[in-house]
Amino acid sequence: MSAGIVAGVDLGLVGMEEAYGLPWHRMAEYESRPGPLEIPDIREILSYHVVAVPLKLHAPNHTFNDQRVPTMVALVEEATGRVLHEQSVSPKYCVFQNEEFLNRVEALIPSFDEAFPNFCVESAGTLFGKRVAFVNFLLDCFHYDNDDSETITRVMYSNAFGGRSVYAGGHNVHVVCANTENLANMQSAANGTLGKYKHTSGVVDRVGRKMVDLTEVAQALNVYKQMVNRLTHIPMDTTDVDNYLAHLFPIPTGSKQATVTTRTNKRERVREIFETDTSLQGRIAHTRFAAFQSLTFYTNHEMGNSDAAFNFSQLAVGDGERSRLNKQALSVLSKDEITAPQNQMAVA
DSSP: OOOTBBTTTEEEEOHHHHOSSSSSTOOOTEEEEOOOOOOHHHHHOOOOOOEEEEEEEEOTTTTTTTHHHHHHEEEEEETTTBBBBSSOTTTTTOOHHHHHHHHHHHHHHHHHHHTTTTTTTEEEEEEETTTTTEEEEEEEEOOOOTOOOOEEEEEEEEEESSSOEEEEEOOOOOOOHHHHHHHHHHHHHTTTTOOOSSSTTTHHHHHHHHHHHHHHHHHHHHHHHHHHHTTTOOBHHHHHHHHHHHHHHHOOOOOOOHHHHHHHHHHHHHHHHHHOOGGGOOGTTTTTTHHHHHHHHHHHHSSOOGGGGGGHHHHTTSSSSSHHHHHHHHHHHHHSSSSOOOOOOOOO
8 A cells, every 4th residue: 555545456547747747646446537527527436425334243053143332333434345344333334425425516516616617626535445435626726917936726535435524725746645635635724724524414515515614715815816916016115114114013102122133033024035935036026026925934834833835824724823913914015005003112
């Protein structure tokens, strides 16, 4: 088994071969194709049916042989009789079939297509002997004006039969194996878009609502993209930068020396990124876009968990300090004029 793929059992499809090449594991079970994938192709590999089968005691020489264990069931692939999860689950476990999810996704595709011309199904497959199934969507792939770097956002669904929940969330990972599937879920958790749903009564409706939520986030991202794109055309002088940093890291009049030192260091670190980072030079140098990117680079990579470095975190999903700063930065930079904040100490 390589990267969670069981030879001769698991199946997968990986699209966009012309952009990403072959999957790193080169497993024959995962077929690589040019261009995006189609829902009918995904149905072929994810349409296996899973049933919950009551467990019985196997003790041929005892009178209690073949008695049912009332509190335990096994998850079994109906067509083959293969047990998908080594441990039993509760009789209350609600099997969420992959086909039910695909039906809901298919209904949402038109809304994604309308908001994002680049939207497509990028990869799909099974892992750990069909215990886990996933579908990964490329949501958007674009360049901001005057910025040559590519920005990619994705949304993934994964369904585990036993031992794990149903997951749905936003991330930026090209998913082709168990390692990348796990990384995608970690990023979704870090950026605040991850939905986790236990296999209990009503799971189908809860996952359906989450997919609608992701559609709304996607539409909000489109508005956000237009807002940020405007910043690429607005230059900043030294006074603008000073005022911008003062808003982000305020030093109120009468602050203690420790506060002055800490916040001055933060200002200078973001200024350093703005002035020297190679990705913020060229046509976007000294623009409001570069100022925003310097702040999000700082919050994503130098404040806490670096796994939050994902485009939805720039959308400021969540309520933590990272999100607060990202929101404030975009608010300050979106104004017609960046004025100096009131009641702050002058720092040399």
